[in-house]
Amino acid sequence: MKFLETAIAGVKVIEPRLFGDSRGYFFEAYRKDLFAGAGIDARFIQDNESFSTGGVLRGLHYQIPPYTQAKLVRVVSGRVLDVVVDIRLGSPTFGKHVAIELSGESKRQLFLPRGMAHxxxxxxxxxxxxxxxxxxxxxxSERCIRFDDPALGIDWRLPPETVKLSPRDRRGVLFKDAELFEEY
Structure with missing residues (x-):
């Protein structure tokens, strides 16, 4: 497994080692000792899965204390642009984002520590x-920041007028109005 740093401290891209042959493939998606060796010591307690059609945009979501969440995310099938925004007050990368393409084909994963909108x-x-x-x-405890906030400048690689949003995501607030917290 390779653990690659990103422009935001604590956010890591994980590239698993694939073992494949004519029958298919195998890989370890999570292994506590390897993750701990890379500085990821989150104790995961909930797994989630979502199915979405093309053009769906989910986010930018986060939870306020005491329910902040670290996440390990990946795509089983299809392709997504995954975006993480640092909302940790006092962080040197506060308000900055990283965008990583994840796909069922690449098997890449992304770890985001607590204090991120996703x-x-x-x-x-x-x-x-x-x-x-x-x-x-x-x-x-859930909050939502607008995906199209000009202050964040995120290129979602979808025409904004075609984006499919939930009613909750349509009600997201601008970053400047978001309820933030000391987490850094």
């Missing part, structure tokens, strides 16, 4: 997205 845009006709969380989902 979203993804489906670039293929459909996608299955799975992720592990180190804290439970709490609807009362």
């Amino acid at each position: 979203g993804f845009a489906v670039l293929s006709p459909e996608a299955v997205f799975v992720y592990k969380c180190d804290n439970f989902y709490c609807p009362a």
